[in-house]
Amino acid sequence: MALASMAADPIALPSLQLSAKYDSLHADSARTNATLQAACTWGNTPDGGMDRLTCNNDDKSVRDWFISETKKYGCHHRVDEMGNIFAIRPGQNNNLPPIGLGSHLDTQPTGGKYDGILGVICGMEVLQVLHANNVTTYAPVAVVNWTNEEGARFPPAMLCSGVWGGEFTAKYAQGRQDPEGNSLGAELKRIGYMGPTPCSFEANPLLAHFEVHIEQGPILDVAEKPVGIVRGVQSIRWCNVGITGREAHTGTTPMDRRCDALLGAAKMIVETNRIVTETEVAPRGGRATIAVINSLPQSINTIAGKVNLGLDIRAPADSDVALIEKQCIEGFEKICKQHGLEMSFDNFWVSPALNFDPTMVSCVKQSAAELGCDIEIVSGAGHDSVYTSRKVPTAMIFVRCKDGVSHHPAEFSREEDCAAGAETLLRAYLRYDDYIRRSHAKM
């Protein structure tokens, strides 16, 4: 799923010292990468990429493998009605919900080996470190494989973490269909992964949620840092812009007597770009893109009478997204006036800016600092952590990916960077577990 990452100014957060007893624990690079490759046994493609759509037979195989592997590290399993799998390793205080370490094993149809998969594998590496060192943490821990994060087979994206977080009902999500008309519910039953646990925070809570994910952007690659601290998620608005002009012959209609909807649309695309590159929102990380365009009647000798545009606006601050939208509307209205066009503007989706839990972010920050990494990033929406953050403290760790490329077979993160992601997750998670232990000791 798309991210809206950008470098952010660091903010001060409280120190969270790792217990001395945990200090010698480290992720194993070779093991992390071997587990990653094992997870790509099913659904890999000759070009080095992955094609593992939700609930296909490869997805069933990797789920079976995930359960059998995590059993080896002392886990029992809970599968909910959306197929989300919780591999739970008990702690000292099993009255507490587990701390979740989650991401997803499904991929885009022409995806890579890192988007989602790396996050689950880093969680599995944490389990292996704990198991190998006979560590019993304070709270239980659960590595979570969230179903259908990509939404590539069953739109929308992040569907099943969305059910858990209260965004969608299970009924709605189970009824989502692929292009052949198969429902997600039927397909979960077919592969044996419609579990008995209700899918919700209330019925099956976590205490917190950490997620490792590739950055899907170029910031870490440019900065030459293996991992980044995700401070939150950008604010996003999606809008449909409808432009109505007047169809007329390209040959017979003088240039000054036209109401050319496509010319108007073109000026709107240029204006949108100008707003986020030349006005006050530019240095504050405002972004706006028009990537969807439809024009009618698509005849080379008939001036376009109707054009629709899809507008994607992002910025770290909600106020900047609102400002960009306002500037777009004002600019577009001027263009319409100039060209005799009518406009409809529909802001059909809003995702407010999200700040991850300061304590958890601090755990990530201190763990990243041990690897010499201090870059803080504001991510776009589009991870399972967006929906977990509605219910529980959440934080994310980004791992560098080559050239920022993702959703493509060329998606690549170096072995040492994958290991750095696991190491940061391990130590951030242990810091947080210590923090929970200390909090309970005070009570």
Place this chain on the structure above:
Amino acid sequence: MALASMAADPIALPSLQLSAKYDSLHADSARTNATLQAACTWGNTPDGGMDRLTCNNDDKSVRDWFISETKKYGCHHRVDEMGNIFAIRPGQNNNLPPIGLGSHLDTQPTGGKYDGILGVICGMEVLQVLHANNVTTYAPVAVVNWTNEEGARFPPAMLCSGVWGGEFTAKYAQGRQDPEGNSLGAELKRIGYMGPTPCSFEANPLLAHFEVHIEQGPILDVAEKPVGIVRGVQSIRWCNVGITGREAHTGTTPMDRRCDALLGAAKMIVETNRIVTETEVAPRGGRATIAVINSLPQSINTIAGKVNLGLDIRAPADSDVALIEKQCIEGFEKICKQHGLEMSFDNFWVSPALNFDPTMVSCVKQSAAELGCDIEIVSGAGHDSVYTSRKVPTAMIFVRCKDGVSHHPAEFSREEDCAAGAETLLRAYLRYDDYIRRSHAKM
């Protein structure tokens, strides 16, 4: 079909006096308009428009009607292998090919009652005037219904006058298919209009071709003149522009690290408009339009990686069309450089500027002058006359249409303007017949 009309400076042409014996002959407004309405008995739509695609049952009905009506005015008929119908009224010298008065009875699927139909009806009015006044002209005359001018069912447009004029082979044209896979040849057979006459100038010649057509543009409406003298046809080039950028996430990709093919395309659309409104070609009637756009992958959060544009360039002079194309390529290349884009530019169709036969244009001019009309227009391509002009002297008369609207149910020409078209055709045609008689007398 689209026209590229524009007002042109008048040019001097020789005087062609109408014989005194013809001077009392005039078109009848009521009769012209009654014939027009009768021709719209088949295929009219509740919104006042027409939907009579080539070779549908309504097209068969109007063809049957055309033959039975023109028989009443002393015509015999020739139907060629493309279904073009020649209603021939003998003259004094039947060794000569007939002078053609042609246009088309097919319409756009959401067309009007005037585009094409008016031209055939004006020809029929000429026949009626001759018949009612017992006039035998010098050369025979043929009112021609050209098949599939619109190309709406069987692309391309002007298909069967194109076969007659040598642009297409009959085999190619008969093999053209509608979206359901029916071929034009099979459909001509089905409705009984695949005639025995080979379709070519050589096998079935005309001496000349006059055509009345609605202007499909606003010049006459703005000038408040019922008819205009068509001096020729603009030069046209059609080009495909392919733009390749790099797909990337709208959320993760900084504004200065994008290769946004749609932003580049938008700037090209704006640049194209600038060239024909702000540079030297503007006062010389240059026009350029982009009305076709396709963008991939059409996902609101993925920057467009591939865009295709269809570019339509017109001007009265070939040199200006070439200049506009050159300016576009230069401007587009700069945009590509600025945004890291690749471009392909394919000029896939050229229609050079066409000047109609000076003697015939003079006949039209003097006849239009009798109605107080002196506006000369350079039309766009897209009439059957473009292809007849490849073989025989050709001229056209434009009739005013409301607001320049055509290919739309709202297409409208006033009764008096339709009659003015018939009157201008009648007298221009008679002038030309006189001219032929005088030429032969000299020999």
